Amino acid sequence: MTAALIDPDRLWRRLMALAEIGATPAGGVDRQALSEGEIAALARIVAWAREAGLAPALDAAGNLFLTRPGRDPAAAPILLGSHIDTQPTGGRFDGAAGVLAALEAVASFDGLPPGDLAVVAWMNEEGSRFAPGMMGSEAFAGLRDLAAIRAVRDAGGISVGHALDRLHAAFPDLPRRPLGTPVAAYLELHIEQGPVLEAAGRVIGIVTGIQGKKTFRVRLEGREGHAGTLPMDRRRDAVAAFARLAGALHAEVGGLDPDVRFTIGRVAVAPNAPSVVPAEVTFSIDLRHPDNAVLEAAGRRIAALCAGHAAPCGVSLTPLVDAASNTFDPRLRALIARAAAAHGHPAMPVLSAAGHDARNLSRVCPSAMIFIPCRDGASHVETEWAEPAHVAAGAGVLAQVLHDLAAAPDLLATPEPR
Amino acid sequence: MTAALIDPDRLWRRLMALAEIGATPAGGVDRQALSEGEIAALARIVAWAREAGLAPALDAAGNLFLTRPGRDPAAAPILLGSHIDTQPTGGRFDGAAGVLAALEAVASFDGLPPGDLAVVAWMNEEGSRFAPGMMGSEAFAGLRDLAAIRAVRDAGGISVGHALDRLHAAFPDLPRRPLGTPVAAYLELHIEQGPVLEAAGRVIGIVTGIQGKKTFRVRLEGREGHAGTLPMDRRRDAVAAFARLAGALHAEVGGLDPDVRFTIGRVAVAPNAPSVVPAEVTFSIDLRHPDNAVLEAAGRRIAALCAGHAAPCGVSLTPLVDAASNTFDPRLRALIARAAAAHGHPAMPVLSAAGHDARNLSRVCPSAMIFIPCRDGASHVETEWAEPAHVAAGAGVLAQVLHDLAAAPDLLATPEPR
Structure with missing residues (x-):
């Protein structure tokens, strides 16, 4: 069933190709927010998206959207994504795995979805160059004023505003998407960045919330x-x-x-x-x-x-x-659990110890996260590693949840049962 | 009586002149051990010593001796001195006051002393460039091997050995004095570097020991x-x-x-x-x-x-x-107390909280220290200050003790009464 939903080999090849942009000698990635490296990586992703017929656009906060049009252009889109910026001595999977799995799931989607499907790469999740992180999703969810975000400066005195203007100048042909439009649901795949899944021998983490x-x-x-x-x-x-x-x-x-x-x-x-x-x-x-x-x-x-x-x-x-700690949407968590079972992947609920853009999205729409294991629970290190089979499993479950959501657009129409 | 023993105006003029070598904009002195500045200051002192007929010499540890020959060249000399190196943001008095007071006392000595009188400027008392400090007196007293001292390096990687070789090369005409010859007695004048004398309204501190x-x-x-x-x-x-x-x-x-x-x-x-x-x-x-x-x-x-x-x-x-804490020679302390009283300066016993070269000398000969007040007890700061009258008082007492010792060479011949 997985084979029908995504192409795991293409996903892995792209993940390794993206890791070459900002590659460090020790095998990691240095691709901090709004750097030349991140701009080059975004350009690569835009090219892949165009190959698949997705429409790229940037919003004022530097978030990149890649949209596959649905039947009803007025319907709120289903959003899938993560980030591609890294820590200065970061790895190949933190963030990038989620963006490329989302691209794979949306590009491989079979048929005409009821509403738009969109992949997103959020601006500055890591917060190592411009602190604190998760700026793009914060601006998108209306949790922080864009003017305040633009005023933040890096150690060299360069402001987010200046760096954002350079980002937009680097993509003159991309349309400007409005900031903070409605979203039907948000899904994010990410490596766990902790040891729980590996220790328990599970491949899929159904994230209950973020502490x-x-x-x-x-x-x-x-x-x-x-x-x-x-x-x-x-x-x-x-x-x-x-x-x-x-x-x-x-x-x-x-x-x-x-x-x-x-x-x-x-x-x-x-x-x-x-x-x-x-x-x-x-x-x-x-x-x-x-x-x-x-x-x-x-x-x-x-x-x-x-x-x-x-x-x-x-x-x-x-x-x-x-x-504050948040709890992810129980209906989406049930879909993830069902998809993992259908694909034969051992799964378990897991609490996220680290922060993610999904915390900001959960303030404005039903949201959920899928974790896959990473070796020794290590992240924010150049030796960060996820098994190709686990990346494929996570992306397959993501694609399955997208498929199930698109097939039952009314699932989230009723108030969240909490 | 003071006027007969020293010239307080010449002493003050020289103290202020020496402070110009390595002067900082804030009124302090940066003249770290074996620096170009310290070498220039030593050259100035050698010139003053020659004016007074004293014979300059360096030992292998970079200690400078200025000797006034006595009647019996075989007798152990009376040694007086301190150091002229400073902290990077040091003051005009810490060390320099003791060396120039000693020069003043020896140069002004009236008549032929029974043995040699020698002024000493010890190498690297402060220890800010090469740690720890008091290297010159440590080598002189045989407490640390010169080879180990020469191996110490500063933050720029320059060794004490290399810096010592440069010092010796800068004074090609100075004879090399043997390291660690016998000493009859050692006397050191220094600012207190604490608030006790100022608070008590005393001008002379009879230092009991170093904690x-x-x-x-x-x-x-x-x-x-x-x-x-x-x-x-x-x-x-x-x-x-x-x-x-x-x-x-x-x-x-x-x-x-x-x-x-x-x-x-x-x-x-x-x-x-x-x-x-x-x-x-x-x-x-x-x-x-x-x-x-x-x-x-x-x-x-x-x-x-x-x-x-x-x-x-x-x-x-x-x-x-x-x-270990040490106790200075009670016979010399009694001479200091008597001299202070004779000159009409209010005096008191005081413990030194800071270390001094006199601690190392007290391991090899009868030793003592004279403290004078410093403003607010502040030292190792560019605003360090001692009153001209207090510098004159301390130097007068030092000269008096030297006079009394020279007049009673048998005073220290008997075992120390502890």
């Missing part, structure tokens, strides 16, 4: 002093305050329950000299939990611990990311 | 992981281990008694990314205490706490500096 995440920057301000002379009781030692505060945070927040993930990954000390009492510590907090009530309570606990443990230093807590 | 110091480098080794996926109970988080260990160290060692000084001044995290469980933390420990028994016990406690609090991370503790 919520809060990030903060904390700054402790003390006072510099001579390590040999300043009496201990007159010190405002920022590292001593950090040790007390981080100890309390790890114990209380990190020890909350088995589902919490709490990380202080970045610490910067000033002046950071062995014989100087440290004046300042700035550190990051990354907090994740699948239950929004617990996530919110943990966020409040972090604020209370900062206030209570910083003395005699001053403290400031700056929230950066505040993304 | 002991141990420094360590600690490395915690955990394992990198994804902040969103890795369960807390499977983590080996190096920052979490650092927080527990540093908390215990600050509480137990930092809270030992009012005399202890405990500082974690430098912390480096790897890979130091907000969404990555940290794999490694390297940090510095600076421990000081005037009581050697307490210092030793605290050092052992640090080792025990590292071993006990690092789990589940691996830990290694590398001792760097291990300098």
Whole structure:
């Protein structure tokens, strides 16, 4: 049945060909958002789409759409996709597998669909060049103003706006698609970026949702002093305050329950000299939990611990990311489970620990994700790897769900049964 | 009486003239060890010494000696001095005041001394370019092999050996003095680099000793992981281990008694990314205490706490500096107190929190130090300042002690009464 829906060999060849654009010596890919490399990769995808008769277009946020027209041009399209930008030392599959599987599923679709089918490659999912990521889907879903996104600058001072203008200039013949039009449903295939499927011996992950995440920057301000002379009781030692505060945070927040993930990954000390009492510590907090009530309570606990443990230093807590956990559409999840069973692929529900564009889409339309395993759960590394058979299985399930959705356009017409 | 012993105006003029070599825009001095600037400053001092009839010479460790011959050339000389290298953003007084006061005292000495009088400028006291500091006096006192010192490299890869060869090449006409010859007594004037004299309204500090110091480098080794996926109970988080260990160290060692000084001044995290469980933390420990028994016990406690609090991370503790506290010669301290009283300067005993070359000299001969106040206790800063009257007072006391020692050569012939 898979063979009838997609061409797995063509998909694999294209995935490997795309990986040559921005290829690193160690076998990975460096193709950051809106770079020359990403523009070249988008041009390659546009050419493949035209071969298949799909109509390419860009929106103002730099999202690329490849549309196969349906019977009713007024019907909201079914959207399938992911992203093709990578981390600076990224791999061949994170993002690209989802875009090319979507292209394969839409290009191979047999017959005239009831509404448009569209492949999408979202602008700047990774957020490594322009932070934070998922800018294209955020703008599309109306969650962030495009003007604010355009103002963000990379480390070299280049703004997203400038880079977007260059992207549009590179494709003068592509029509401009309006930003944020209605969508009937959104489907995204992605590598798991975790070890669960591999450890369980499953090929298809039916993603239940994406765990919520809060990030903060904390700054402790003390006072510099001579390590040999300043009496201990007159010190405002920022590292001593950090040790007390981080100890309390790890114990209380990190020890909350088995589902919490709490990380202080970045610490910067000033002046950071062995014989100087440290004046300042700035550190990051990354907090994740699948239950929004617990996530919110943990966020409040972090604020209370900062206030209570910083003395005699001053403290400031700056929230950066505040993304609630979401649950993907149960009707689409049921379609994925049915398709996996029909294709004979062992499947299981799985929670996504990482963020994806599908979280933003789930705010505006029924959305779901299909995970396939990646070796050792490793991602954002140049050795990232997915088996050709798993890529083919995921794309086949994606194509099957697209087929089933197109055959039952009323499935999503009723309110979501939650 | 002071006026008869030294010329305070000449001393001040020379101090300000020397500060022009390596002067920074903010009014400080950047004249690091064995730099072009230090070589130029040494040349200036050699010229002043020749004006006064002193004989200049360099030893193999780059220490400069300026000798006024005494009656008995076989008698061990009385040595007076300090250093003229500075921190990269250092001041005009730290070191230079001691060398120029010594030059003033020896040049102004009235009559033929019983043995040689020699001024010394020690090589690399600061240790900012080549670490650790006090290399010249360490080599002179036989505490460290010159070959090991020559092998040390600066951040640019230049070795002490190479820099020493350049120093010697810059002074082809200076005779080479043997390294580590006997010394009758060593005297060093220095700014206090602390607030005690200023707060107490005293002009002369009779330095009782230098507090002991141990420094360590600690490395915690955990394992990198994804902040969103890795369960807390499977983590080996190096920052979490650092927080527990540093908390215990600050509480137990930092809270030992009012005399202890405990500082974690430098912390480096790897890979130091907000969404990555940290794999490694390297940090510095600076421990000081005037009581050697307490210092030793605290050092052992640090080792025990590292071993006990690092789990589940691996830990290694590398001792760097291990300098016992020392007590300066009570006979010389009595001479300093008597001279201060004779000159009408309010004086007090004071412990040195910072290290000085005199610590190394005290291992091989009767040694003592004279402190003068510095504004706000600030040193190693470009705004470092000592009042002209205090510089004159300190140099006058130094000259008086030299005079008294020369008049009573048998004072130090008997064993030190401790």
